[in-house]
Amino acid sequence: MVDRYELLKVCGSVMSPSDTAAGKEGFNQVTVDWFDPDFRLTYGQVADYAARPADVAAFRRDGVVRLRGVFADWVAPLRAGLERNLADPLAYAFPAESAPAGAPGRFFDSYCNWQRIPEYARFVERSCAAAMAGQFMGSATAQYFHEHVFLKEPGTQAATPWHQDLPYYCVDGRKSVSIYVALDAIAEAWAVRFAKGSHLWPRLCYPRVFLDGADFNTDDASLAPMPDIEAEPERYPTVGWDLAPGDAILFNFRTAHGSSAVEVGARRRAFVTRWLGDDMTYCERPGEISPPYENHGMKHGDPMREDWFPVLWRQR
Numbered sequence: 001m002v003d004r005y006e007l008l009k010v011c012g013s014v015m016s017p018s019d020t021a022a023g024k025e026g027f028n029q030v031t032v033d034w035f036d037p038d039f040r041l042t043y044g045q046v047a048d049y050a051a052r053p054a055d056v057a058a059f060r061r062d063g064v065v066r067l068r069g070v071f072a073d074w075v076a077p078l079r080a081g082l083e084r085n086l087a088d089p090l091a092y093a094f095p096a097e098s099a100p101a102g103a104p105g106r107f108f109d110s111y112c113n114w115q116r117i118p119e120y121a122r123f124v125e126r127s128c129a130a131a132m133a134g135q136f137m138g139s140a141t142a143q144y145f146h147e148h149v150f151l152k153e154p155g156t157q158a159a160t161p162w163h164q165d166l167p168y169y170c171v172d173g174r175k176s177v178s179i180y181v182a183l184d185a186i187a188e189a190w191a192v193r194f195a196k197g198s199h200l201w202p203r204l205c206y207p208r209v210f211l212d213g214a215d216f217n218t219d220d221a222s223l224a225p226m227p228d229i230e231a232e233p234e235r236y237p238t239v240g241w242d243l244a245p246g247d248a249i250l251f252n253f254r255t256a257h258g259s260s261a262v263e264v265g266a267r268r269r270a271f272v273t274r275w276l277g278d279d280m281t282y283c284e285r286p287g288e289i290s291p292p293y294e295n296h297g298m299k300h301g302d303p304m305r306e307d308w309f310p311v312l313w314r315q316r
Helices: 004-014 053-062 072-087 118-126 129-137
Strands: 064-067 107-111 141-152 160-163 176-182 193-195 248-251 257-259 268-276 311-314
Touching (some): 072 118, 129 268
Antiparallel strands (some): 064 248
16 A cells, blocks of 8 residues: 555656646745645644643743744654755745845745645644644644745845734634744744734734735725834834744744844745634635635635644544
8 A cells, every 4th residue: 555645745746837826926826726625634643742831821921932842853854845845836836936036045935735745744644733733722623724834045135024924814713823843943133033912912914915015905994004013122022033943933823923134144944834723713805815715615704614624633
């Protein structure tokens, strides 16, 4: 019997890009039909994790927490998976280049390839990420949303504009977490920074284009402009860390984060998985969303369907 992870390696190497949608400059492009309705993750395979109460309290208070070395054993396989993206970006889903044309370095990201890249699928199904997510969210379940990978090459001077992730997404609720795994040693100077407590702001902010920081979906009256966080440090305290490979940062979908245009001094790779808690529901938003899920049959306020977004951990 062929191991399904090995089968993914074969299938992933021969996929050809479709011409579904080129996307707009600065947005991720749809290059392949990313979703395979017959691919299933197996419930009950995730590793155990015992969250420390102090870490959970920090996450609930600040909307972000760092955990040292928790995914050190996964660095090598996740690097290998990311290299598949980088070797042939158009053979995978939603690639984007967010450094301006002619600028030094490279700022690349891609997502929704967990069904196509075996190392990603293995991490989601077998690491402790799902158990970790459920405990930090304070949820009875941890439901998988998608993965997202990032690369900044040395010399890159492209800032990541301050933003919250939730306004990009087709979900709403309070219980959410992104688990950002550093795949390289990352200096605080060019690491992602987070606005402490911003997950508790009364209004969400407009999503922004990574290429130039421009707002979009501005016709949504429920959203507000992102404040000038760096100009008012006393009002908007931020936190960032030096990271070692295998360190993790956990943050709520509502937590504002970004990075400066300081020149990146070494390769900065990261693998992020995104998780939904038991209060998260489908949300119809005006304009472009990321990822642009279609043909799912859900209506505003519905639970997220588990055949598309599997529940991988349940509270005992």
